[in-house]
Amino acid sequence: MVGLTYEQIVEKIKIQAKVSEDEIKVRVNEKLDKLSNLISKEGAAHIVANEMGVKVFEAPKGGRIKIKEMQLMQRNIEILGKVQKIYGIREFKTQNREGKVGSFLIGDDTGLSRVTVWDEPLMIDVERLKEDNTVLIKGAYVKENNGYKEIHLGSGAQILINPPGETIDNVVQVGQKPEAIVKQISQLNERDFAAVTGTIVQVFEPKFYEACSECGKKVNPETGRCKEHLSANKQLMPVVNIIFDDGTENIRIVAFRDQAESLLDLNNEKLIALKDNFSDFDELRAKILGKQLKITGRVVKNEMFGKLEMVANNVEKVNPKELLNELKTTEEVVR
Numbered sequence: 287m288v289g290l291t292y293e294q295i296v297e298k299i300k301i302q303a304k305v306s307e308d309e310i311k312v313r314v315n316e317k318l319d320k321l322s323n324l325i326s327k328e329g330a331a332h333i334v335a336n337e338m339g340v341k342v343f344e345a346p347k348g349g350r351i352k353i354k355e356m357q358l359m360q361r362n363i364e365i366l367g368k369v370q371k372i373y374g375i376r377e378f379k380t381q382n383r384e385g386k387v388g389s390f391l392i393g394d395d396t397g398l399s400r401v402t403v404w405d406e407p408l409m410i411d412v413e414r415l416k417e418d419n420t421v422l423i424k425g426a427y428v429k430e431n432n433g434y435k436e437i438h439l440g441s442g443a444q445i446l447i448n449p450p451g452e453t454i455d456n457v458v459q460v461g462q463k464p465e466a467i468v469k470q471i472s473q474l475n476e477r478d479f480a481a482v483t484g485t486i487v488q489v490f491e492p493k494f495y496e497a498c499s500e501c502g503k504k505v506n507p508e509t510g511r512c513k514e515h516l517s518a519n520k521q522l523m524p525v526v527n528i529i530f531d532d533g534t535e536n537i538r539i540v541a542f543r544d545q546a547e548s549l550l551d552l553n554n555e556k557l558i559a560l561k562d563n564f565s566d567f568d569e570l571r572a573k574i575l576g577k578q579l580k581i582t583g584r585v586v587k588n589e590m591f592g593k594l595e596m597v598a599n600n601v602e603k604v605n606p607k608e609l610l611n612e613l614k615t616t617e618e619v620v621r
């Protein structure tokens with residue numbers, strides 16, 4: 287994302303919202319006061335623009351890009367990749383339309399992406415594809431699906447199979463960690479792999495479960511053993527639940543093992559020592575509440591309560607500067 291200066295943002299607000307510069311300044315200062323100067327003047331101007339419905343960012347440009355550079359809503363892109371998996375063609379029927387959709391997975395040296403083909407004439411190309419073919423995709427757009435960025439091909443798009451003069455090396459391996467999408471909590475959907483930045487507003491007492499010392503998975507409650515490692519020892523592992531809030535909404539986050547340790551900033555031994563020790567836990571809680579973090583994880587639905595929750599995959603500390611960057615990225619995704 288290209289950073290804009292304060293003056294550039296104000297200029298955009300002036301033109302699009304048809305308000306005076308003085309009025310904008312008043313609103314920006316109000317924001318700065320309200321957020322106790324935790325953010326920059328530019329950051330405050332971004333928030334004001336957002337509130338007034340002013341679009342500060344230009345649409346991302348098309349052209350030849352790498353998989354990692356894809357941005358949501360980007361149109362008319364060109365990507366060179368190697369076919370990793372072919373999912374085939376299936377028929378679909380919704381209220382509004384029916385037809386065929388083909389899909390496959392491609393990779394380049396920066397990442398992997400699913401390609402979804404909607405254009406009927408392109409199905410011939412999808413049928414011809416083989417694993418390890420090099421493909422040049424043209425006229426595609428980027429769309430989100432289940433929390434991942436995907437390459438979509440509608441009418442006017444092209445798939446060139448093994449185009450002359452084009453080669454691709456060092457393709458990323460299947461099975462590597464997917465890249466998280468930065469989101470606000472209110473935008474989360476089931477199955478998203480997302481990163482949210484916010485504040486811990488509630489923390490519950492850690493619980494412990496018996497895990498296999500070999501693989502760390504929960505042991506079978508009936509046999510008390512791991513299915514795969516019958517002779518392995520058992521050890522107690524922590525699981526911590528918190529409520530996390532980013533100003534748009536809050537969500538329960540569940541953290542197991544290492545993630546529980548980094549969430550509470552304590553190692554497993556110290557966590558086990560807290561077991562049934564309520565006064566020490568109260569002290570810990572007081573320290574944890576209000577902590578600002580960036581948490582990455584998978585969004586799942588808690589069937590019992592019908593609510594979304596996140597299973598933490600990574601926990602990072604944040605400083606106000608990073609918070610501002612998150613804010614900008616989030617705006618970009620929302621728009």
Ligand SMILES: [Zn+2]
Pocket residue numbers: 498499500501502503512513514515518
């Ligand atoms: Zn095991």
